[in-house]
Amino acid sequence: MEDSKRENYIEEFYLDCGFATRSLHAGEHVDQPNGSAHTAPIYQTSTFVFKDSKEGAQLFAGEKSGYIYTRLGNPTAKVLEAKINALEGADVKKQNPNLRVSTLAFSSGMSAIASTLLGILSHSDTLLLGNMVYGATEHLAFNVLNKFAIKCVEVDTCNLAEVEQKMRDNPTAKAIFFETPTNPSLKVSDIQKVSDIVKKINPKIKVIVDNTFATPYLQRPLELGADVVVHSTTKYICGHGTVVGGLMTTFHDDVKDAVYTIIKDIGGSPSPFDTWLVNLGLKTLPIRMEKHCDNALKIAKFLNKHPKVEKVYFPGLANDPFHDLAKKQMKNFGGIVSFELKGGYESGKKLMDSIEIFTLAVSLGSVDSLIQHPASMTHACVPKEKRFKAGINDGLVRVSVGIEDVSDLIKALEKGLLQV
Numbered sequence: 001m002e003d004s005k006r007e008n009y010i011e012e013f014y015l016d017c018g019f020a021t022r023s024l025h026a027g028e029h030v031d032q033p034n035g036s037a038h039t040a041p042i043y044q045t046s047t048f049v050f051k052d053s054k055e056g057a058q059l060f061a062g063e064k065s066g067y068i069y070t071r072l073g074n075p076t077a078k079v080l081e082a083k084i085n086a087l088e089g090a091d092v093k094k095q096n097p098n099l100r101v102s103t104l105a106f107s108s109g110m111s112a113i114a115s116t117l118l119g120i121l122s123h124s125d126t127l128l129l130g131n132m133v134y135g136a137t138e139h140l141a142f143n144v145l146n147k148f149a150i151k152c153v154e155v156d157t158c159n160l161a162e163v164e165q166k167m168r169d170n171p172t173a174k175a176i177f178f179e180t181p182t183n184p185s186l187k188v189s190d191i192q193k194v195s196d197i198v199k200k201i202n203p204k205i206k207v208i209v210d211n212t213f214a215t216p217y218l219q220r221p222l223e224l225g226a227d228v229v230v231h232s233t234t235k236y237i238c239g240h241g242t243v244v245g246g247l248m249t250t251f252h253d254d255v256k257d258a259v260y261t262i263i264k265d266i267g268g269s270p271s272p273f274d275t276w277l278v279n280l281g282l283k284t285l286p287i288r289m290e291k292h293c294d295n296a297l298k299i300a301k302f303l304n305k306h307p308k309v310e311k312v313y314f315p316g317l318a319n320d321p322f323h324d325l326a327k328k329q330m331k332n333f334g335g336i337v338s339f340e341l342k343g344g345y346e347s348g349k350k351l352m353d354s355i356e357i358f359t360l361a362v363s364l365g366s367v368d369s370l371i372q373h374p375a376s377m378t379h380a381c382v383p384k385e386k387r388f389k390a391g392i393n394d395g396l397v398r399v400s401v402g403i404e405d406v407s408d409l410i411k412a413l414e415k416g417l418l419q420v
């Protein structure tokens with residue numbers, strides 16, 4: 001472990017444990033002194049004490065492991081990073097023991113995404129970008145990366161023929177970045193097939209998946225051919241709506257080192273308290289996700305039969321075009337349900353103003369249910385034509401289904417839909 005490179009690792013002991021055991025135990029005692037606290041404490045400090053000038057010099061020279069300054073690494077962040085290694089990367093490591101899985105924690109999902117892309121891409125490189133990524137990711141690609149002459153080419157990763165064509169048109173593309181399932185239309189891309197197609201044309205390309213909607217409990221892109229996984233921990237990974245944070249995990253040491261350089265120089269490191277809260281949230285990720293998924297399926301089935309609902313987007317429904325792929329690639333179908341109201345824009349707004357229990361707020365993945373209307377909120381600034389093309393029609397509503405009693409959620413929706 002050298003903090004000049006922010007090393008972290010999977011504790012071998014946990015490789016044979018199940019996901020729930022790893023989410024509780026992995027990382028908990030990494031870099032903690034003997035006889036330390038049962039729950040790793042919060043090292044809420046900006047800087048660390050050197051024993052003497054020799055130790056300070058050794059730490060700066062990378063000749064000795066230890067902590068220097070929280071922007072460069074902090075023991076509380078390291079607990080979280082080690083736990084995520086075990087959750088995203090244990091099976092990859094079991095299949096190939098020579099691989100080293102590393103995670104870096106960030107102050108937001110966007111910081112993780114921007115640092116990852118800035119670490120991997122250089123001037124004049126090409127990035128293939130999924131055509132349904134989070135708005136700020138798209139903005140970053142076309143308004144920030146473009147300043148460094150990085151060419152961004154949009155691609156529908158659900159359409160494998162298009163992936164192949166765009167890759168043939170850009171055979172030296174350095175990276176492909178996409179989300180699955182997508183927001184808010186819950187389209188699913190085949191991670192293994194997309195990886196195989198692009199790597200056949202450029203074996204060095206880095207496949208980067210934003211796994212925020214699925215979490216490692218439901219889907220592990222590194223086991224499916226991806227090279228890098230990013231997360232907004234703001235959502236399910238923290239799970240309680242208390243933190244804005246991000247993560248990047250990879251088994252490529254050169255990617256980890258390049259992205260670490262960006263954190264050091266740009267400063268997207270997380271606060272120790274936030275990483276502590278995220279680590280706490282992770283301990284209940286498996287049981288939370290099971291309940292989110294269970295409730296979401298019941299709500300999707302209810303909405304699917306409702307006379308005021310035109311269409312439901314949820315890969316857990318047997319009639320959803322992405323059902324079979326989601327079943328193959330994911331452990332369960334997730335906790336986000338989107339649906340289109342027959343009454344359009346005004347109905348969407350009326351439902352927002354009348355619904356009970358569901359909190360009217362953007363974001364997702366919290367233990368309690370949230371609701372939003374993309375056309376008047378998150379996607380209001382997207383030109384109508386582009387919004388419609390992405391399937392975000394005026395009556396679309398997105399629900400982040402929480403872990404409440406599902407009968408209460410269905411009653412609230414039933415009552416709210418009477419008003420539209």
Ligand SMILES: Cc1ncc(COP(=O)(O)O)c(C=O)c1O
Pocket residue numbers: 108109110111134136179183210212213231232233234244245246363
């Ligand atoms: C899929 C996805 N990726 C990334 C982000 C950005 O994360 P953050 O808000 O933590 O910066 C979001 C935020 O909503 C998101 O939904």
